[in-house]
Amino acid sequence: MSVCKHAGHQQVRLGGHSHLYNGYRRISAVPRAATSERDLMKDSSPALSLDNIRSSLIRQEDTIIFNFIERAQFAKNDAVYTPDAVPVPGFDSQGQRYSLLQYVLHETEQLHAKLRRYTSPDEHPFFEVAAPLVLPPITYPPILAPGAEKININDQVMLVYLSEVLPGITPPGDDSNYGSAGVLDVLCLQALSKRIHYGKFVAEAKFRSQTQEYTRLIQAQDADGIMALLTDKAVEKKVVDRVRLKAATFGQDISSAPDTPTSAHTSTHHFSTTTTTPKLKISPDLVAKVYQDWVMPLTKKVEVLYLLQRLGPM
Numbered sequence: 001m002s003v004c005k006h007a008g009h010q011q012v013r014l015g016g017h018s019h020l021y022n023g024y025r026r027i028s029a030v031p032r033a034a035t036s037e038r039d040l041m042k043d044s045s046p047a048l049s050l051d052n053i054r055s056s057l058i059r060q061e062d063t064i065i066f067n068f069i070e071r072a073q074f075a076k077n078d079a080v081y082t083p084d085a086v087p088v089p090g091f092d093s094q095g096q097r098y099s100l101l102q103y104v105l106h107e108t109e110q111l112h113a114k115l116r117r118y119t120s121p122d123e124h125p126f127f128e129v130a131a132p133l134v135l136p137p138i139t140y141p142p143i144l145a146p147g148a149e150k151i152n153i154n155d156q157v158m159l160v161y162l163s164e165v166l167p168g169i170t171p172p173g174d175d176s177n178y179g180s181a182g183v184l185d186v187l188c189l190q191a192l193s194k195r196i197h198y199g200k201f202v203a204e205a206k207f208r209s210q211t212q213e214y215t216r217l218i219q220a221q222d223a224d225g226i227m228a229l230l231t232d233k234a235v236e237k238k239v240v241d242r243v244r245l246k247a248a249t250f251g252q253d254i255s256s257a258p259d260t261p262t263s264a265h266t267s268t269h270h271f272s273t274t275t276t277t278p279k280l281k282i283s284p285d286l287v288a289k290v291y292q293d294w295v296m297p298l299t300k301k302v303e304v305l306y307l308l309q310r311l312g313p314m
């Protein structure tokens with residue numbers, strides 16, 4: 001295990017984990033990396049239609065928002081993120097101490113690796129995983145270009161979670177629910193990581209529908225040009241509006257609704273003004289901002305990284 005200091009918090013440094021994909025295959029909605037360009041282009045799997053990929057991104061919003069709501073029940077609990085504040089006997093490396101969150105995440109990933117979670121190209125570990133598979137490998141047709149598995153920006157996902165999401169969704173303070181907090185943090189991190197790395201599939205779908213345009217930009221290694229071509233501002237606005245509405249809808253405390261709602265209060269959109277406004281469990285504006293400022297930009301970053309290497313070494 002290797003870590004580095006990052007913004008006052010020990011941050012996981014990602015090592016090479018391409019070995020994860022060698023010889024291991026799993027069944028998944030999303031197939032593994034292709035072995036050749038010919039393999040890749042003959043695959044017309046519906047998994048690669050942009051509409052289907054966007055539907056998956058929309059479903060993943062639900063998971064992310066519900067996980068945020070679950071985590072919001074507990075205080076921020078700084079001790080969970082402070083190295084050695086909650087000592088875990090035996091969990092250190094070369095005198096280096098870790099936070100409780102790092103412990104929970106590391107141990108969760110080692111178990112999930114055995115169940116072949118990280119042999120799937122839509123899953124990315126925060127730590128290096130070395131555990132042997134318990135389940136047998138499964139063959140699945142290729143979709144992504146070779147080298148896709150090397151793209152992993154979970155160090156940035158971690159930083160955004162700790163500095164932007166957690167302080168925004170949790171009440172400040174310490175309620176000593178450290179285990180619950182750590183377990184729910186892991187769920188939030190995994191859901192964010194999956195959504196952001198889904199950029200690889202979005203990028204592959206876009207490459208296939210505008211192959212000539214992307215090929216020219218890739219050959220010129222024009223990252224800004226690729227970013228401009230893949231950006232769709234209208235879709236981004238829809239995403240932000242939708243996650244704001246979902247957070248406002250899923251996060252209502254129904255028990256605080258009136259006993260006998262009037263017809264004016266039967267819609268799901270009654271969270272803002274009336275005296276019967278239900279209490280919200282997380283701020284819809286915070287969720288919208290996290291998507292606008294972090295989730296979509298990081299997804300686009302993954303898309304650009306993927307496309308820059310889409311045609312192999314330049």
Ligand SMILES: O=C(O)C(=O)C[C@]1(C(=O)O)C=C[C@@H](O)C=C1
Nearest residue numbers: 202230231232233235236296299
């Ligand atoms: O749906 C797309 O076209 C995407 O590339 C995904 C996404 C997103 O992260 O939601 C990212 C970039 C686009 O500008 C719009 C949306």
